Amino acid sequence: MEQQFSHFRGLTMPFEIASPDRAENVSHDLVDYNMLRQDNVLLEGLNHFSGQTWQDQLESFGELCGREETLHDGNLANRFPPTLRTHDHFGNRVDRIEFHPSYHRLLDSYIRNGLHSEPWEQKKAAYLARAMKMYMQTQVEAGHCCPGTMTFAAIPTLRHNPNIAKALEPQILSRRYDPRDQFYGDKSGLIFGMGMTEKQGGSDVRANTTQAIPQGKDSWGDIYEIIGHKFFLSAPMSDFFLVLAQAPEGLSCFLMPRWQDVGVKNKIYIQQLKDKMGNRSNASSEVEFHGAKAWLIGEQGRGVATIINMVAHTRFDCLVSSAGLIRQSTVQAIHHCHQRKAFGKKLVDQDLMKQVLADLALESEAASIFALRVAHAFDQQSHNETERNFLRIATAVGKYWLCKQVPLHTYEAMECLGGSGVMETSMMPRLYREAPINAIWEGCGNIQALDLLRVIDRHPEALEAYLEDVRDVASENSLVKACLQRITESLQDRDHLASQSRRVMIDLALALQASLLIRYSKSEIADAFCSSRLLGSHHHYGVLPRGTDCSLMIARAWPI
Numbered sequence: 001m002e003q004q005f006s007h008f009r010g011l012t013m014p015f016e017i018a019s020p021d022r023a024e025n026v027s028h029d030l031v032d033y034n035m036l037r038q039d040n041v042l043l044e045g046l047n048h049f050s051g052q053t054w055q056d057q058l059e060s061f062g063e064l065c066g067r068e069e070t071l072h073d074g075n076l077a078n079r080f081p082p083t084l085r086t087h088d089h090f091g092n093r094v095d096r097i098e099f100h101p102s103y104h105r106l107l108d109s110y111i112r113n114g115l116h117s118e119p120w121e122q123k124k125a126a127y128l129a130r131a132m133k134m135y136m137q138t139q140v141e142a143g144h145c146c147p148g149t150m151t152f153a154a155i156p157t158l159r160h161n162p163n164i165a166k167a168l169e170p171q172i173l174s175r176r177y178d179p180r181d182q183f184y185g186d187k188s189g190l191i192f193g194m195g196m197t198e199k200q201g202g203s204d205v206r207a208n209t210t211q212a213i214p215q216g217k218d219s220w221g222d223i224y225e226i227i228g229h230k231f232f233l234s235a236p237m238s239d240f241f242l243v244l245a246q247a248p249e250g251l252s253c254f255l256m257p258r259w260q261d262v263g264v265k266n267k268i269y270i271q272q273l274k275d276k277m278g279n280r281s282n283a284s285s286e287v288e289f290h291g292a293k294a295w296l297i298g299e300q301g302r303g304v305a306t307i308i309n310m311v312a313h314t315r316f317d318c319l320v321s322s323a324g325l326i327r328q329s330t331v332q333a334i335h336h337c338h339q340r341k342a343f344g345k346k347l348v349d350q351d352l353m354k355q356v357l358a359d360l361a362l363e364s365e366a367a368s369i370f371a372l373r374v375a376h377a378f379d380q381q382s383h384n385e386t387e388r389n390f391l392r393i394a395t396a397v398g399k400y401w402l403c404k405q406v407p408l409h410t411y412e413a414m415e416c417l418g419g420s421g422v423m424e425t426s427m428m429p430r431l432y433r434e435a436p437i438n439a440i441w442e443g444c445g446n447i448q449a450l451d452l453l454r455v456i457d458r459h460p461e462a463l464e465a466y467l468e469d470v471r472d473v474a475s476e477n478s479l480v481k482a483c484l485q486r487i488t489e490s491l492q493d494r495d496h497l498a499s500q501s502r503r504v505m506i507d508l509a510l511a512l513q514a515s516l517l518i519r520y521s522k523s524e525i526a527d528a529f530c531s532s533r534l535l536g537s538h539h540h541y542g543v544l545p546r547g548t549d550c551s552l553m554i555a556r557a558w559p560i
Contacts, residue, residue: 027339027420029427030332031071035136036062039327040556041368041521042132048520049376051125051132058132061113065136070109071427074141076102077281078430082237084273084285095270096181097237097283104179106144106281110137111177111189115145116152119378120173131320131375135368138324142434143281145321146441147191147235150242153313154192157242157253160298160306164220164255168240183259184239193238194310195230195256195287202231203447205244205251205304210289212245212252212296222296224254226289236270236285242307243294250301254294267292278433311442312395316374318438319398322406323367325438329406329413329431330364333357334558336417347416348554356416356542358550361557362529363409363541365521366513367402373469373516374398389465392455393508397466400448400502401509403439410435412541449501452508456491463491466508473515479534480518483511486536510534522556524549 036042036058046052064070080100088094110116115133118126130152138145151172158165158172174189184190201207210228217223226245233241241256260266267290274284298306334357337347347353374394380387414421414428421428439445456463467484474481487507490500497504510533517526531545544550 025341027336027417029068029071030335031066031068033066034059034062035065035139036132038331038559039368040559041365041372042135044520045128045132045369045372049125049128049372049379051128054125054129054132058129061133062136064109064113065140070106070140073102073105075427075430076100077106077141077144081280082273082283084270084283086270093269095236095265095268097270097273099179099237099281099283103144103281104177106137106141107148107179107191108177110144110148111151112175114175116148117173117175119152120155120169125376125379127378128372128375131316131371134317134320135324135327135371138321139328141281142321142325142437143279145317146279146282147193147238149314149317150194150235150238150310151190151192153310153317154194154240154242156309156313157297157307158255160253160309161221161255161295164295164297167220179237181237181258183262183264184257186262187239190239191235191237193233193235193241194307194314195233195241195243196307197232198229199231203443208244208246208251210243210245212247212254212294214248215293220295224294224296226254226256226292226294229286229288231286232274233270233285233287234282236268236273236283236287241268242297242310244303244307245294247296247300251303252300253297253303253306255297256289256292256294260293276437278430278435278437280430280433312391314442315395315399316378318442319374319395319402320371322402322438323364323371325406325431325434326364326367326402326409328427329410330360331558332427332431333360333413333416334554336420338558338560351550352542353416354550354554355544355548356412357557358528358548358553359532359541359544360409360413360416361553362525362532362544363405364557365525366517366529366533367405369516369520370398370402370509370513373512386465386468389459389462390469392459392462393452393466394512396448396452396455397505397508397512399438399442400445400452400505404445406438407432407435408541445502445505449505450498452505453497453501466512470511470515473518477514477518477530479530480511480514483507483514483534483536487511522552524552525556528553 046055077100082097082099085096115130118130171190176188178187178189196205198208212224212226215223215225239258243254243256244251245254257266269288271286340347377387377391381391410432414432474484490504514530517529528544528548533539
């Protein structure tokens with residue numbers, strides 16, 4: 001060896017040999033930041049929608065969500081998904097779901113911070129504050145939010161049976177997370193799941209074959225025995241489930257407990273946990289009911305009309321959490337590009353990358369302000385008929401459009417990180433797997449489009465309330481005005497309305513997003529959105545109009 005390298009003696013090396021354990025020009029994980037303080041749309045939304053009294057609480061929550069240990073729990077909850085143990089070592093049927101401790105910590109935080117309860121506590125702007133919390137909590141990890149959402153959303157459906165609501169609401173609204181697998185009467189807090197779809201019907205729940213057989217009454221109302229199955233029962237470790245089954249007078253809604261009494265489990269048998277591509281931390285299951293006890297909620301034959309109160313709130317959470325996922329992808333991309341250099345300067349300072357980052361930020365702001373506007377309508381609906389009508393359209397439109405924007409947006413953000421973005425130790429692969437889930441949960445795109453047509457047909461005043469929100473700004477923006485004209489023409493073409501309903505959905509979403517940005521954001525951002533999204537053609541990221549102030553948009557999205 002000495003002889004082999006002797007000819008290098010005396011030479012001066014023109015560069016320093018890099019140490020193998022020291023990396024230069026690399027990014028670092030985005031941790032220990034405040035998700036509220038560094039989000040201008042949320043901060044401004046508190047003023048726009050009268051939520052200022054919540055700011056201190058939301059700032060504390062934003063700090064919690066941005067902590068390294070909280071974000072690490074999100075990673076662990078997905079890396080170690082739930083497992084099913086059907087029997088114990090003696091052969092007894094137990095149907096027990098086992099979760100990683102990180103999952104329990106996240107759901108405990110969800111419950112402790114009132115995401116399941118605040119709108120039912122009659123506080124001003126509570127829907128808005130809860131939406132902001134949900135938006136931030138989703139950025140930590142989305143799967144554990146599913147049982148939290150269903151617990152929150154169960155309240156309006158349960159109120160169709162006042163006896164049950166009175167008995168259970170104190171435990172449902174409790175801020176104590178109690179994961180113990182035991183009789184609901186002995187627990188300090190309750191979690192809810194939901195089972196609607198079956199193998200043969202899917203979204204067509206009227207094709208359900210599960211039977212509900214009357215068994216008499218008790219103090220909670222009519223008791224039934226449920227025989228059949230659910231192809232998707234969400235959160236099977238829950239204390240109660242809202243399910244649909246065929247009663248003598250038609251499809252009806254039922255409340256099914258996991259335990260019938262102390263030491264007596266209900267006859268719910270978990271066949272398998274779904275092996276999902278995303279939403280890995282959340283237990284979704286296939287179950288059979290072998291004479292499970294349940295109480296009727298609402299009227300026989302009115303199951304869809306009864307449970308739709310729950311579905312409206314779960315769809316609302318789908319659109320809010322989609323805005324949160326879009327936000328997280330955006331900040332991951334911008335954060336990385338502030339750290340990484342190429343060709344002599346930081347990525348964030350390179351003209352072509354600035355186009356992409358600004359476009360991602362633009363999509364994020366439009367999604368976020370849409371979600372906050374819908375939350376505000378929920379806050380106003382009890383005393384404002386216009387807002388109540390607005391919601392009939394806005395929830396379906398937001399569920400359709402925001403959920404569909406997540407996959408392409410997440411991929412584009414992932415590309416900004418390059419090879420590091422596809423590493424399983426990064427957050428990006430988890431965000432990418434999560435990206436299509438909300439579009440499928442609670443009714444896929446075609447279901448939302450068909451629901452929109454039904455609402456327009458039955459409640460024309462709802463469409464009028466929605467469009468009125470847009471007309472306020474149409475007179476000052478020709479592109480918004482043209483988009484409104486397209487909507488009108490599409491709705492008048494009754495022969496092709498069903499086949500073109502997705503186009504109507506898109507135009508309705510873009511028109512409202514544009515009007516909100518014109519009202520509440522900087523003029524440069526509103527102008528860039530209108531000129532890049534409202535021309536009726538498919539938008540491709542990174543092709544903003546010439547002259548767009550990309551630096552302003554990036555700095556607004558990530559004010560470091």
